[in-house]
Amino acid sequence: MSSHGIRDRVAIVGMGCTPFGERWDKSTEDLLIDAATEACDNAGIALGDIDAFWLGTAGSGSSGLTLSKPLKVAKPVSRLENYCATGSEAFRNASYAVASGAYDAVMAIGVEKLKDSGYSGLVSTRPAGDGTERSLTAPAMFSLLSEAYMTRYGVDPDEFKRVLARIAWKNHRNGAKNPRAQFRSEVPIEKILASPLVAGNLGVFDCSGVSDGSAAAIVVRSEDAPRFTDKPMYVKALSFIAGPGAGPLDSDYDYTTFPEVVACAEEAYRQAGITDPRHELAMAEVHDCFTPTELVLMEDLGFAARGTAWKEVAAGAFDLDGDLPVNPDGGLKSFGHPIGASGLRMLFECWLQLRGEAGERQITNGRTLALTHNLGGAPGECVSFVSIVGCEKA
Amino acid sequence: MPRGIETWGAYVPWHRLRHDVIAQALGSGGGKGSRSVASFDEDSTTMGVEAARLALSAAGPFDERSSVVLSTTAPAYGDKTNATTVHAALGLAPDVAAYDALGSARSGVGALRMALAQGSRSLVVAADVRTGLPGSADERSSGDAAAAFVVSDGPDVAAELIGVGSASAEFLDRWRTPGEVASRVWEERFSEGPLLHLSDSAWSSALKSAALDDSAVGAVAVVGPNARAVAGVRKRRAWPERLVADEPGTGWTGAAHAGLALAGLLDSGSPGDVIAVQSVVDGSDVLVFRLTDALADKRPPASLSEQLAVANDSLNYMRFLSWRGLLTPEPPRRPDPDRPAAPPSWRSVDFKFGFSGSRCLRCGRVSLPPQRVCYHCGSIDETEAVAAAGTRGTVANFTVDRLAFTPSPPMIAGLVDLASGGRFQGEFADVSLDELAVGMEMELTFRRLFSAGGVHDYFWKARPLRRNR
Secondary structure, three states, X not given: OOOOOOOOOEEEEEEEEOOOEOOOOOOHHHHHHHHHHHHHHHHOOOHHHOOEEEEEOOOOOOOOHHHHHHHOOOOOEEEEOEOEOHXXXXXXXXXXHHHOOOOOEEEEEEEEEOHXXXXXXXXXXXXXXXXXXXXXXXXXXXXXXXXXXHHHHOOOHHHHHHHHHHHHHHHHHHHOOOOOOOOOOOOOHHHHHOOOEEEOOEEHHHEOOOOEEEEXXXXXXXXXXXXXXXXXXXXXXXXXXXXXOOOOOOOOOOOOOOHHHHHHHHHHHHHHOOOOHHHHEEEEEOOOOEHHHHHXXXXXXXXXXXXXXXXXXXXXXXXXXXXXXXXXXXXXXXXXXXXXXXXXXXXXXXXXXXXXXXXXXXXXXXXXXXXXXXXXXXXXXXXXXXXXXXXXXX | OOEEEEEEEEEOOOEEEEHHHHHHHHOOOOOOOEEEEOOXXXXXXXXXXXXXXXXXXXXXXXXXXOEEEEEEOOOOXXXXXXXXXXXXXXXXXXXXXXXXXXXXXXXXXXXHHHHHHOOOOEEEEEEEOOOOOOOOHHHHHEOOEEEEEEEEEOOOOOEEEEEEEEEOOOOOOEEOOOOOOOOEEOOHHHHHXXXXXXXXXXXXXXXXXXXXXXXXXXXXXXXXXXXXXXHHHHHHHOOOHHHEOXXXXXXXXXXXXXXXXXXXXXXXXXXXXXXXXXXXXXXXXXXXXXXXXXXXXXXXXXXXXXXXXXXXOOOOHHHHHHHOOOOOOOOOOOOOOOOOOHHHHHHOHHHHOOOEEEEEOOOOOEEOOOOOEOOXXXXXXXXXXXXXXOOEEEEEEEEEEOOOOOOOOOEEEEEEEEOOOOEEEEEEOOOOHHHOOOOOEEEEEEEEEEEEOOEEEEEEEEXXXXXXX
């Protein structure tokens, strides 16, 4: 038994992404129509020529009807949910369907309408339980990374807080250059440091934006891609892991890493033939749901050695003009995090960057590969997705 | 064969509300002293469990003739038996019966007396949460606590029952219709009369049944909510000052108070001592015991005085009112929790109520909650149950969640690595933010996380270990 990957067998030939944010003016249906339409226009394909759809949404609808009704299509529509990696999961399954030969052209689309709930943060519905399930919110669960990282590597709490603030500062700075981002202004470090505490040492500015939005991708076989665009984006690797959730059980787990991400990244690098991600990748879009998440991911994804990411962040290694730009579009932090759309939004930035269409945030390091990393759940019990895409076919 | 108290345990919650703090908020009253306060996550059931855990640590085995009885004026549920929650939290066998003795303050001493009158080993638990209207004497002079006793026959009893006396009559002293927050009381000077008369009668019967005169009694506790009557009893008996036990300093704890006072006498007694407790509530009950040589081996892991000494007296009045449902603060902008569902709670009763996990028979790893598949070696259905409620542990990680729903924000929670193996993930109780640290020593405590849809969510929390044994 082995995982083989589908390196270079499928390509993205069109993408769409709505502006993210508090979209009081747009319904879930509106957002889906906007993203789907933009992706089709972009690929020069009619909606009626799409053979099948994969819709990712965590809670803004159930079943394929959530998409087929607003688009008025009568086609196979699969609805997927995989926590915050929902959008990536839609893309992964859509890609496999094309690679299998079952369909010629498919759409992966993600959507989330979070702001209508009226609550702060994410709200999830759970099956009936016994009342012993953890009730900590997402920022609290991810703040466990902070405490653990400081303890393990002996980082001074004030210095650590400043490192986290620098991650937020960087992502806001990138987002300020992105017309589709939820937050489009730079935020001074001192303001980030002074923001009201939400959980542990995390302030409001350490948390990603809660937002509405949708993003979509059209996927075809690589050999068909030139019919749609002269700059297709090839899928080099797709890797996904739902972990055993052993963190809360196992005293050996210390909350300074996501073992699922480490394994997931290794698999993706193997599929894509990458040995030195920090210097082979043009950029990475990673799941910065909270600032310590991005910090730990730099180590789990192999961008920095264990225990050194905090120094690398402080030195600007992952800035837009750094060694390896991370979250050039502003990330979840600044672009916003409409759950089902986020994984596809990450691919949207790769699409723009690799095609040279990223405007004032265009990365010019000459590399041709990009990575997206999307996770869901919490430290110790998460799902993790990594994709690698490239603008050149091997 | 001697019959009496085999083991005992008193539980006093960590929080104290100082009388001067009430006065500061209300601009009147005041005075020295404080009252004990059940935390927002405690009720008569959870405090009863804590007292019973202390009592059970040195008790003999239960059998099919055994029972557990819970007595309180503040039951967590009506209709549904509360003692089954205690039963489950203690991990007692299904053939041990569970009953409530609810409603009046006198039911606590009554349950103890009746258990002493029967055969077999039984557990009697009395616990109470006492509330009065803001600014009232009841609010100030009441308290929250629990006491538990294992009664049995045989040479192992720590205190042999040698005398019993009771006197009852119908009159209005203190009353409350179900659902009311506060009691009503008639003038103390009226009820003083019947109470003194009935107390004399109960005392005489008890001494007579023990074939002793007053001078044989080495220590006595007189307890009740009517301060005039209690003082009157002490005065009439003309006991030397040294014989009369001090009030525990919790305030009057309703159905638990006679038990609390008795636990105090047992804690400080010596073999051969004759001790008596006189409850003056709706009449009077007197229990007289002779302490035995078994006493030393039966002491609970934490005494009443140790618990009284370790207290948080910085509780503010507004928080106290919100815990009692008398003040409703703005909640976080988060959905209310779902009520725990009956079938999943029933399936996981050993974990949810008893904090029992699984140990992998192949690799020895412990899982909490129990897992059918081992996270470490992957074995399937090769496990044994492991009781983890009594284990201690150290904080591995923690956080303060200012967004989560909790009846008393912020929620403090984290992970505790347990000495039994395995890990506790959940909320922390009775902890102040500035003492939290990785490596801090913790123990487990049975709590009520929240209530939703009329269902109380009972589960365990971790709290700092504040005792030596």
